[in-house]
Amino acid sequence: MRRTLREASTLSQRNMTLSKLKKFWMKWRRGFLNLSSFERQIKSLDERVGDLERAAEPPKIPKDSVRFFKKVLRIKPYSYQAKFLQDEKPLRVIRWPRRAGKTTCMSGDDIRFAASNPNSTILVIMPKFQQTKEIYFQGEGGLYDHLARMNPEDFEDIIKEQLRTTIRFRNGSRILAEVPEPFTIRGHGPRKISIDEMNFIRKDADLWLSALLPMTLTRKVYINVASTPWNKDSIYWKMCFDKAFKIFSGNAHEHDPPRYFLTYEDVLKPKGPLEPKQVEIMREQYAGNPWRWKREMECAFVDDETAFLPSSLIIKCQNEDLEFAKFEDNIAGRFYVGWDLGRERDPGAVAIIDLNVHSDVCHLVHCISFKLGTPYVSQMAYIKSICDRWKGVNNVYYDHTGTKGIDEEIERTGFPGLEGIDFTKPNKHGMALTLKQLMMTPRKADKGLAPQDARRRFELPYDQDVQTELNVVQWEQTKGSELYTFSHPEGSHDDRFWAIALSVYAAIAGGPEPYLGMIPR
Known part of the structure; x- marks a missing residue:
């Protein structure tokens, strides 16, 4: 009987030893004890130490928007862009011609706001999500262009992670691409929203009445809006001309003429980036489509009653x-x-x-x-x-x-x-x-x-x-x-x-x- 118990005990110990060896082997196989695991742990510790150091001595972000563009983003805005950037009103609407730097100005302002306001969510919206990714994030003058110009030290101090449609900041802020759906926008609780090509968002009235306007009732939400003019029966037209929308800086009833209304003539070199000779070539190309020229270069809302298919x-x-x-x-x-x-x-x-x-x-x-x-x-x-x-x-x-x-x-x-x-x-x-x-x-x-x-x-x-x-x-x-x-x-x-x-x-x-x-x- 005692012999049987001893044998059973020995067998049990042997099984326990085998079990421990198996667990040790599985841990090793899973990478808990290999070199890459230690490297990951060391990297994680380094990041935590870096975060603590930055928290103890956060980077000095210029409060003035123009100084931020010059010092951090390393780009000098034109005078008309500087006026827009230094306007501290939360609701702003701009109407600029093609290639005048709308995206450059708005995306750079998004980075400044995120870097200056910890734990803030900034949403970027265009008519199509793919368009937001390819133009506002990855296109010329977009968010990634600004990040690429930044000094490596500034980038390391300010930016934590750069993804395809998300930018995360060290201070807890983030810039996200989103679709123009009211429910989705409200769910993020954003502090700032940038909307490009607003006049081409089909459900613009729903977006304004169900999401954007209610947000402004309880707290300050910064909203930047820009677009190529299209149809007049739209929220974008009202933002520019309707007296009920005079809360928008740039509305005709707040400033006459609106500060943020420019035509191609206002942004020719040296006042802006447009080459006069190229503009004349473009005018010749658009000779057969005067409505398009007026919309894109003169920023006019064109009456198209003679059009068989109206823009609306x-x-x-x-x-x-x-x-x-x-x-x-x-x-x-x-x-x-x-x-x-x-x-x-x-x-x-x-x-x-x-x-x-x-x-x-x-x-x-x-x-x-x-x-x-x-x-x-x-x-x-x-x-x-x-x-x-x-x-x-x-x-x-x-x-x-x-x-x-x-x-x-x-x-x-x-x-x-x-x-x-x-x-x-x-x-x-x-x-x-x-x-x-x-x-x-x-x-x-x-x-x-x-x-x-x-x-x-x-x-x-x-x-x-x-x-x-x-x-x-x-x-x-x-x-x-x-x-x-x-x-x-x-x-x-x-x-x-x-x-x-x-x-x-x-x-x-x-x-x-x-x-x-x-x-x-």
């Missing part, structure tokens, strides 16, 4: 969650292709609609304009490649006007559901009004919502070039005729407009008859 209608069809599919993508859907071949003076264009059968919504998923002079054969090869790789291409509709001599070649490509459409006056009237009717009609799921909140049966991604070309087409009704005549200013192009109209026409060809009635102005 286009913005209602914008879907920030949509992205244009790339040529090299391999995707599946229910696709309909519209092809405007172009002529000697006009480039060819291709647009592709993805029809959601359940919601009866046409999504514009691809839209490109070829370089002027691109041969028809190259355009056909482009479309053929997409038809072969994308699963679910149903129809290809093309402008059949003046294609005599290449029709057989087009037919030999084997495009699915190929249909040539003559651009006669009645056909153009029918296609254009079908597109506009879809843009005006709320989708089935949103019919109970207010018109300004309802999503439409035609949706497109945020893309200023495509939206501008949709806006450039003008219309008029000939006396004694029920049909509309369409035109575009000399020097501008409407090829993507008609490619989109063709793709929409193709998408509904097998369904209800196209809308051929009258649409009130």
Whole structure:
């Protein structure tokens, strides 16, 4: 009996020893005792010591914004930028032309605010999250540009971590990229919000009334707003001109004229960064699109009553969650292709609609304009490649006007559901009004919502070039005729407009008859 107990005890000790050896081995394997673990621990201790040293003697951040730009960011702001930076009012709206340094100014001010105000959250918002990342964070004049210019010692003292859409500061502050959704913004409890291209945010009223305005009622929240002017029935226009928004520094009723309204003439060298010769070249390029010149360079809100698709209608069809599919993508859907071949003076264009059968919504998923002079054969090869790789291409509709001599070649490509459409006056009237009717009609799921909140049966991604070309087409009704005549200013192009109209026409060809009635102005 005693022998059995001794053997059992010995076996138990042996098992315990084996168990300890196994645990030791597992710990070693997991890296608790290896060199890299010690290195990580030493690095962590070094960071903690550094944090304690910085906390005991925090870096001296210049209180003056201009001095911060010069000393820390190592860039000298122009005089008009300095006026904006030194304005201590929490709500500011600016209206500057392209390349005047809006992003440079606002992003640098974000870094200064974060470095000067411990434990603060600063949100950066643009119409699309991807745009915030690529332009405001990583683009020219953006946050990363400022960080790259900083002295290494200043960077080490101020910045803790630099990620793709987040910058963390040693003092506990952070700069985050966010989507323009009220609930998401409120959840962060931000101290400062920078909004770029505000005029292109579809739910701008909801963003202001549900998130931004309520924040200002209980505490001081700093809000910087900038944009290229677009439609007048918008919060951005009100921030600039409405008396009810005179709380914004830069509003017309607070300062007359507004301090932060500049045209291209105000930022030419040496007063600003624009080269006079390049500006004149740009003016010549924009000769056929005077509205775009006025918006982007003269910062004017243009009345576009003669536009067939007003800017206010286009913005209602914008879907920030949509992205244009790339040529090299391999995707599946229910696709309909519209092809405007172009002529000697006009480039060819291709647009592709993805029809959601359940919601009866046409999504514009691809839209490109070829370089002027691109041969028809190259355009056909482009479309053929997409038809072969994308699963679910149903129809290809093309402008059949003046294609005599290449029709057989087009037919030999084997495009699915190929249909040539003559651009006669009645056909153009029918296609254009079908597109506009879809843009005006709320989708089935949103019919109970207010018109300004309802999503439409035609949706497109945020893309200023495509939206501008949709806006450039003008219309008029000939006396004694029920049909509309369409035109575009000399020097501008409407090829993507008609490619989109063709793709929409193709998408509904097998369904209800196209809308051929009258649409009130």
